[in-house]
Structures are given as C-alpha cells and as structure tokens.
Amino acid sequence: MIHNRPIQTEADYWRVYRFLIDHVRHVPLGFHWDMRRWEGMRFYEASPAGNVGWMNGRHLWEDDGQLVGMAHQEGGSVAYLEIHPDYRHLEPEMVVWAEANLLRPVPEGDGKQLHFFVYEYDTARQELLAARGYEKMSYGGVIRQMWFGEHELAQPHMADGYTMRTTNPEDLADCQRIADLLNAAFGRSFHTAEEYQWFTRKAPGFRQYLDLVAVTADGTFASYVGIPYDDVNQRGVFEPVCTHPGHRQRGLGKALMQEGLLRLQAIGAADVTVETGDMIPANALYGSLGFTQVEKGHYWRKLFENE
Secondary structure: OEEEEEOOOHHHHHHHHHHHHHOHHHOOOOOOOOHHHHHHHHHOOOOOOOOOOOOOOEEEEEEOOEEEEEEEEEEOOEEEEEEOHHHHHHHHHHHHHHHHHOOEEOOOOOOEEEEEEEEOOOHHHHHHHHHOOOEEEEEEEEEEEEEOOOOOOOOOOOOOOEEEEEOOOOOHHHHHHHHHHHHHHHOOOOOOHHHHHHHHHHOOOOOHHHEEEEEEOOOOEEEEEEOOEEOOOOEEEEOOEEEOHHHOOOOHHHHHHHHHHHHHHHOOOOEEEEEEEOOOOHHHHHHHHOOOEEEEEEEEEEEEOOO
C-alpha cells in the first residue's frame, strides 16, 4: 500500500542516500540528484550537526515501507522529484504536494511561483507539467558524462607561477582559502571555513586526494576542483569547478580537471559527471576534456495567485 509522509528522522536521510546510490544505473543521466547534492544539502554547514533544517520541505512516498519517491525543495522556488522508475504513476500526486507546500513569492510581482527542472528526454514529465499549466522557460542546464576508456587522458600543464596540490581540510587556514575562493568565484559572501571543514569530515563522498587546488607563490588559492566519489557505482562528480576572477584564462581549471581525471582513472572509476548552466562558457572546456554525452533540460514554471 502506498503511503506518504514527511521526512522525520536521521535514518530517513540515509534511506534517501541509499535510494539515490542504488538507482544511479537504473535511471537516465541526471534523473535523480547525485549523492554530492544530497550530501551538500545536509553537511555543507558551519556546524558539527550539519544543516538542522534539512528535513524541511521534503516528503517521502513508500510502498509497504519501501522508499519509492521523494518530493523536495531544491532551492528558491524550484521543486524536485526523486522517483523509482516503476512508480512514475505517483508523479501527479507528488506535483500536487509540491504545489501545496513549496510555492515561493514571485520576485518581480504579485503572486507565487513554482519551478521544476526537466530534461529533454523526459517527455512524460513535460506532458504532466504542461497539462497542469506549467510553461517551459528558455533557461536551463546540462549534465555531461565521460566514460573512462573512451578517450585518452591528457597530462595537466600548470601555468607559470602556479602549483597544484590537494587541500588540507584539517588546516583551518586552508578551509578559509577555499571559502574565500568560492565567494569570489561565484559572487557570494556566505561561505566560511567551518562549513567546508565540516563537509569534508561528514560527507561520505569526500576524498581528499580528489580535492585539488591551484596555488599562487604567496599561497593564495586561485582555482579549485572538488571530486566527490561514489564507491558503489564507481562514479566521480566534479563539484565544484571554479577559478578566482583574477586568475581566469590561464587554464588552471582545465589542468586541475585533467589531474582529477587521471586520479579517477587510477582508482578504477567507471565514469564521471559535471553539471552546469546551458549557456555557461565552461561547457566548451568540458566537451574538450571528453565529456561528450550531454543531456540538456529546462525549467518549467507555473504562476499562482495569492490566496
């Protein structure tokens, strides 16, 4: 019997984690969140306890106690569905739940809105959303995949004046350099040394030997590539990939990714993925490195009047 309920316990977190890991090879690329995003939502927080509000906006569907789906907030007005491929008939019910629980105000006017991100291959969800009054937006994103063995890997070349090394998460100064770089690269101000350090200690997918930085002569972090690793599926995930605005156009991110690919290959990785916006220039870099399988999607939006 199908039953739905809010996420309630720490055990629920790990049930979802296992669900995402178990279905990597049984759903299309990008259909579910990767384990890095689930880890980041829970553990990328400046507290030993992690994000204490991680249960908010997350609802489970079970069949006789077996987890078969989850609807949850992704960020802002975006909702996301994780669904067992044999239970897609539950999606209309999950969308209704999201509409009742995850609406957010429209920034540019009155009313509320809800978005879903849908890949182009998922015609069933596109049809469902269109029937419920959602409109396909022009903006979206892509996920790229590379299978090891399909392309010869190049050796990295660091630009003059830079060296490459792994991070040291137990050194709070290193953690602060990561926070400063993330803030500068993504135009943010909220990243801290503590959140990065706790993530490295708590997230199962973190691997220090796959956490790479390009460093200037004075010790500044100029570029950073993190590669969490899914041991079960032998999949690496490039997240994040970023370079300080003052150090771009020097091939630093490319060199770090090339080194990361070599390290993944050395530990027997089967494949690796990277996600980005659909119009981001980095897509050209990712394609040149061998990320030739590309799945593109768009956001679908529905507007709701204030009650």
